Amino acid sequence: MYQRILVATDGSPLSKKAVASAIELAATCGAELVALKVVPRYPQSYFEGSIPLSVEDIGRIEKQWTDAAAANLAAVQKAATNQGVRCRGVTVKSDVVSDAIVSAARKHKADLIVMASHGRRGIKRLLLGSETQQVLTHSHTPVLVLR
Template sequence: MYQRILVPLDGSATAERGLREAIKLASGQPGTTLFFLHVVDDFRMLVEMTSVRSYDEMLKGLRHYGLDVLAKARDAAEQAGVHRESLLREVTNEQVAQVIVDQARQHGCDLIIMGTHGRRGFNRIAMGSEAEQVARTSPVPVLLVRQEA
């Protein structure tokens, strides 16, 4: 059914649920590849607020965190016997949702599976929703996995 599935990961509990669903779906589909994506968002404001040295250290820490998230996802997929690849993207002044959609296009993905907090009301307005933006702009189906109650 689906052959190339993009799974954005940020280390959150909701992303972990999305990962589990992706592995479950892919393990029943021979020839399916999961593309794990972690986006390191280079916060432009932090550059102006911190020294170059502390900014470099912060960025190094964010990269390390992203690589750790991807390694854990690869291990989980490997245990399930699922083919996988991982991508670490660093961005500056880009919307994470757009990066996710662009990566889905670039890698020829036919599905995106990601976790969502399912926020409503003021929390949704204040926090925004990358998942909602991906669902609105993606050229391929998006499976949103809600956080457990």
């Protein structure tokens, strides 16, 4: 059915449930799993442009992001390997998470994208947006959304 499944993860509890489901589906189908973690391109201060970050702060923040992404992906790879699923971790730098997910699915020739949705409604959805909605709108690859 599926040869390669891309699962987007951010390390949140909801994302971990999506990862577990993606691993189970990959094991059932005999598919390869591509675990994707998107990190921002560049640290920005709260008041962008008004309070510049020092070079040391930027380096420290980027290292924290890289280390956290590596740990997150290592946990996914370990869980997948424990269930006999081939898995590779991919970290992508992008400020637009949805675009990064769609591009990664295309680049890695994924048959399916698995991701979580927080199911926000009303003003929270308006203010926070929905990366999941953007992926659903712009992806040509089927998307499995889990809550």
